[in-house]
Amino acid sequence: MKRDEFIVALIATYCRYDELKRCLDCLLVQTFSVDAVLVLDNARDPEIAKLAGRYENVHYLPMTDNNGCGAALKAGEEYAFKEYGEELTKLWILDDDAAPFPNTLQLLLDASQRTDASLIVPVCSTPEGGVFGFPDPLEKISKKIKKSFKQPEDIRKYFGDKFVLIRWAVGVCMLVDAKAVQKFGTHRDDFWMQGDDLEFSMRLSKLGGAVLIPYIEIPHLYPQSNNVVVATKGHLLKFCSLLQNLTYIGLHEMRSWHAIYCMGADYWRFFRTFGWKSSVIVYAVTCLWNGAVLAEPAGRKSGEKLRQKINKDFL
Numbered sequence: 416m417k418r419d420e421f422i423v424a425l426i427a428t429y430c431r432y433d434e435l436k437r438c439l440d441c442l443l444v445q446t447f448s449v450d451a452v453l454v455l456d457n458a459r460d461p462e463i464a465k466l467a468g469r470y471e472n473v474h475y476l477p478m479t480d481n482n483g484c485g486a487a488l489k490a491g492e493e494y495a496f497k498e499y500g501e502e503l504t505k506l507w508i509l510d511d512d513a514a515p516f517p518n519t520l521q522l523l524l525d526a527s528q529r530t531d532a533s534l535i536v537p538v539c540s541t542p543e544g545g546v547f548g549f550p551d552p553l554e555k556i557s558k559k560i561k562k563s564f565k566q567p568e569d570i571r572k573y574f575g576d577k578f579v580l581i582r583w584a585v586g587v588c589m590l591v592d593a594k595a596v597q598k599f600g601t602h603r604d605d606f607w608m609q610g611d612d613l614e615f616s617m618r619l620s621k622l623g624g625a626v627l628i629p630y631i632e633i634p635h636l637y638p639q640s641n642n643v644v645v646a647t648k649g650h651l652l653k654f655c656s657l658l659q660n661l662t663y664i665g666l667h668e669m670r671s672w673h674a675i676y677c678m679g680a681d682y683w684r685f686f687r688t689f690g691w692k693s694s695v696i697v698y699a700v701t702c703l704w705n706g707a708v709l710a711e712p713a714g715r716k717s718g719e720k721l722r723q724k725i726n727k728d729f730l
Contacts (some may be wrong), residue, residue, distance in 0.1 A: 416420045419504075429456070429458045434638060437512075437514055437636070438512070439454075441516075442515070445515070446517055447524055450499075450682075451474060452472060454467045455487035456476065456487075457478045486605075486714070488586075488601070509587070514633070514636050521627070530578055532623065532626040533592045534624070534626070535589070536590070536626075538633070539633055540634050543638075548635075551677075552581055553584075574629040582625075584625060586612025586706070589612075589616070598622075598623075605634040606713060607712075607713045609654070617669055656711070658699065662711045663706040663707075666706065666710075667710045
């Protein structure tokens, strides 16, 4: 591949030193090297700043406030456009707990030369080797077949080398055309978390096209807490944010049957996860009210108020 690409990697992080170090180490050994890495730190952690300073071409950008992943990525995208201008061709957006293989970027760039899509994503795998966040294809596929995708190998067997047009993708790993982001917009800064990646990928898919490359895989090695109370509260906070964001997206942004279907399915999954206690019902109704009636994503005042209530309930 000719060296005619200028690629900036963006990594939003919050108090994940070990995961970030692993991700940066993975970037260091890519067969096609990135030109710059922006570490967007929502915690303003001095140790993260020191870590970033040990790597060549890694720039540390502390965020003024912790407004979530989407806000940090938006700041990083705007910084990249301002700093690198027309030289910038691709943005490689990664979760801090992603662990790309040495040839991941090479494969993504090779795929990008064979499609006009604005957004390209690989298959994401869990620490146990399962499938994480399988994107929804435009092609109609039965629920039975989707449920058979237990491991990345199952997806590869079904699709082969075919590029799969998708409606949305999780934000673990995205290769995005820089001009498309300039044209269609950066990440939004008012989603807090759990939904900013969905809105961003839905928008790019609708306006510029998005594809899944089944033969490319990236491990998503998220940390797991041993503290049950802390883990439950954290999961609840994220899930409520997702519900409010999906409600807002489905009814006020995309206004598509698919977005509304995803919204309904996730409300059902919410109750299956946390049960039908009165407090859980109140949380769900609040998410529905905030997203549908107030027309606010979770990064605005209504979402903040709900998070304060959940934190108080766990005291």
